[in-house]
Amino acid sequence: MSRLRTPVCDLFGLEYPIFAAGMGGVTLAPLAAAVSAAGGLGVLGATFHTPEQLREEIRAVRRITDRPFGVDLLIPTDIPPDVSARPVPPFPAFLTDLLPEVESLRGTPPPPLTLELAHAQVEVTLAERVPVLVSALGTPEWLVRDAHAAGTKVISLVGNVRQARRLAKIGVDCIVAQGLEAGGHVGTVTTVVLVPGVVDAVSVPVLAAGGIGDGRGVAAALMLGAQGAWIGTRFLATVESSAHDNHKKRILDVDEEGTMVSRCYTGKPSRVLRNRFTDRWKGRDAEILPMPWQRIWVEPLVAPAKAAGMVDLANFPTGQGAGAITDIPHAAEVFDRLVTETVQALERGARVAAR
Ligand SMILES: Cc1cc2nc3c(=O)[nH]c(=O)nc-3n(C[C@H](O)[C@H](O)[C@H](O)COP(=O)(O)O)c2cc1C
Structure with a gap:
């Protein structure tokens, strides 16, 4: 397969700068391991896992591949400790x-979602020596400190430039700039506006997320200054994803306004x-x-x-990119297509520039 490398490949030990987003209940061991084995970084969506389930899921990834992978958690920094109040x-x-x-x-x-559960999940992730911990909806300073002390790198998702500046200051290793097109919790800024804004504001590597489903999208993300792509919905519609079959099928039916x-x-x-x-x-x-x-x-x-x-x-x-998805292949096939198409799109761009 073609070569496609950026500095995040060295940072995380990857062949290609393509990440399977941590999606709760969707990116479990089969999908995360398939993407890591293909040369990207598969990230377990572990928000609702008990500590025991999380430990089992981490070990299940390791039974399939010895490549690096990540765990994605939601740390409820703005949720009161006593929900029943x-x-x-x-x-x-x-x-x-x-x-x-x-x-x-x-x-x-x-x-x-409680802070107590989050602490227990972080403890398992670090004890199991998972190489990468990802957090969305806010990353507290203790998380970065504890992860780094254990030799684990931290990736954080943001929806605006202000959040990116804060995270860079507290020492996260990489920031995902996630645009409004993305599936799941989102901000108000589109990917094409957010990515260059974050790239200009911080010196850590940036990944682009939101609406990226093929190699043209990955190439566009690289042109916007990102060092890689963080992809959810496209990997959701694969054989290895643990999404409900009806969810996968509906993705084939909807258009970009679905x-x-x-x-x-x-x-x-x-x-x-x-x-x-x-x-x-x-x-x-x-x-x-x-x-x-x-x-x-x-x-x-x-x-x-x-x-x-x-x-x-x-x-x-589900992200807006669902409108362009027409099949449910194996994750490795999606991955290969992404790499091949990205290289083709970049070569096309270079030819345009050379005219
Ligand atoms: C079904 C689904 C579940 C998701 N769950 C999470 C999650 O638990 N934690 C998280 O950080 N992001 C979650 N996301 C957002 C993804 O991490 C990612 O940013 C997003 O899917 C990227 O946009 P795309 O869907 O257009 O590729 C989820 C997205 C989807 C589609």
Whole structure:
């Protein structure tokens, strides 16, 4: 395969500067290991793992590959320690007619995100000597300190330049500039605006995320000054991803307008598949509770719907790039295509410049 190297390859010990994003419930051992084995960095989406599950998942990656990989956690820095201190209102009246649809289904709600759980997850990650720890939605200073003391590198996701400056100051090793096109929690700035802004503001390496699904996107990210691409939705639609089959299939059906940003599932803006549930919240923004209470409030409907793969009701984070996805291949095939197409796109660009 063609060569495609940037300094982040040396920083993390990779063949290619392509990262499989940590996606909760999606990037588990099979997908993370497949991408690492292909020469990129696979990152376990471990936000909701118990410490025991996380240890098992880390070891499962190591049974498949000896290449570097990462663990992605969400450290709830702005969530109060006692969630029960604020009572959640009765289930929203305008959604009760949907409850019979999930009556016979069983769903296990994810455990509450607490600082205690995050500390335990970090402890396991560092004890297992995972080479890279990734954190989104805020990175506390103790995390960087503890990780570095254990020889683990830290990557952080940001949605604006101000956050990037703060993270560079506290010593993170690499920053993912994640644009509005991305699946999952997002800011308000597009990838094409955010990436050069972050690149100019910090001296640590920057990866681009949000809407990158083929080699043209990776090449564009490199042209914007990023040293690599952090890719979620494209790897979600692969054989090795642990996403529900209905989620993968819906990605094949939607066009580039099939997703939207809403706070209706988690309380924070998140890009998800547009569906009957998101439609019901139109004009009701003011009623949405902050994180983590919104999720708890809608859980009686959303948790069983998610477990059953009801894409029409449940929370299925998905990026705008879904519109261009037409197949569900093996992750290694997606990876090979990304590398080949990126080199081709860069060569095309060089020919344009040479004219
Ligand atoms: C299903 C899904 C789950 C995600 N879960 C997480 C997560 O747990 N932690 C995190 O840092 N980012 C999460 N993200 C965001 C990704 O890390 C990544 O930034 C994003 O997918 C990149 O944009 P793209 O989907 O357009 O490639 C998630 C994204 C998706 C699509």
